[in-house]
Amino acid sequence: MRGWNHTGVKEFLLVGLTENPNVQIPLFLLFTLIYFITLLGNLGIIILIWLNAQLHTLMYFFLGNFSFCDICCSTVFAPKMLVNFLTKHKSSTFSGCVLQSFSFAVYVTTEGILLSMMAYDRYVAIANPLLYTVIMTQRVCIQMVLAPYLGGLINSLTHTIGLHKLDFCGPNIVDHYFCDVPPLLRLSCSDAHINEMLFLVFSGLIAMFTFIVIMVSYIRIIIAIQRIHAAEGRYKAFS
Structure with a gap:
C-alpha cells in the first residue's frame, strides 16, 4: 500500500467465459436474450408500480428500487461482456476496469441489503398489522431505502480506494468476464493482503447481516401466521 495508483498497466485483458471461437456467437445470443429479459422484466415492474396508484406502498417502493438495482x-457488466463475445481484443482501460468494479460492488451490495429491508417490512406488516403505519413512518421508510445505497457506497469505496493504492506493473490478464475486485487483487504487484482481508470481512458481514435479518423475519412471519385461527386469514397472510 505504498502510494496512490502507481501503475504501469494501462489496460486489462479479460479472459471472458471461454476462448473457443465456435461458441462465441451462441453465447452472445444467449446472454443477449437473458439481458433483454432482465431489462424488460425489471422495467415492466418499475413502470407498473409508477402507473398504478394502488401499488404506491412501501412494499412496492422497495420492489421498484430492487428492480432498479438489478437493471444497474x-x-x-453485460454490455461489455456481449461486445467481448464479438471481438478478439477483449480489453478494458485501467480506469474503466476500476469503475466497473466500483459500480458492481455498489449495486450488488445494495440489492442484498434491500432484500433484508423488504423482509423486515413484510414481518412488521404481517406480525403487527395494526401498528404497521405507526412503526413504518415516512422517516423510517426513507431511512430504510437510503441505508442500502449508503451501505453499497461505503463498501464499494473501501475496495476502490484500496485498489488505487496498489501497484499494477506486470500481468494484466483478468481471469473473469468483467473487472471484479478479487481477480484484480490477484494481479497486483503490491502486497494485497490487507485488501483481501477487507474484502472478506465486508462481504462476510454484509452477507451475514442480510441472511440473519431475512431468516429471522420470515421465521417470525411463519410463527405469526400459525397464530391466525381463521383459515382464510392465514392463507391471505401467507400469500
Whole structure:
C-alpha cells in the first residue's frame, strides 16, 4: 500500500467465459436474450408500480428500487461482456476496469441489503398489522431505502480506494468476464493482503447481516401466521 495508483498497466485483458471461437456467437445470443429479459422484466415492474396508484406502498417502493438495482447491476457488466463475445481484443482501460468494479460492488451490495429491508417490512406488516403505519413512518421508510445505497457506497469505496493504492506493473490478464475486485487483487504487484482481508470481512458481514435479518423475519412471519385461527386469514397472510 505504498502510494496512490502507481501503475504501469494501462489496460486489462479479460479472459471472458471461454476462448473457443465456435461458441462465441451462441453465447452472445444467449446472454443477449437473458439481458433483454432482465431489462424488460425489471422495467415492466418499475413502470407498473409508477402507473398504478394502488401499488404506491412501501412494499412496492422497495420492489421498484430492487428492480432498479438489478437493471444497474446487470448493465455494469453485460454490455461489455456481449461486445467481448464479438471481438478478439477483449480489453478494458485501467480506469474503466476500476469503475466497473466500483459500480458492481455498489449495486450488488445494495440489492442484498434491500432484500433484508423488504423482509423486515413484510414481518412488521404481517406480525403487527395494526401498528404497521405507526412503526413504518415516512422517516423510517426513507431511512430504510437510503441505508442500502449508503451501505453499497461505503463498501464499494473501501475496495476502490484500496485498489488505487496498489501497484499494477506486470500481468494484466483478468481471469473473469468483467473487472471484479478479487481477480484484480490477484494481479497486483503490491502486497494485497490487507485488501483481501477487507474484502472478506465486508462481504462476510454484509452477507451475514442480510441472511440473519431475512431468516429471522420470515421465521417470525411463519410463527405469526400459525397464530391466525381463521383459515382464510392465514392463507391471505401467507400469500
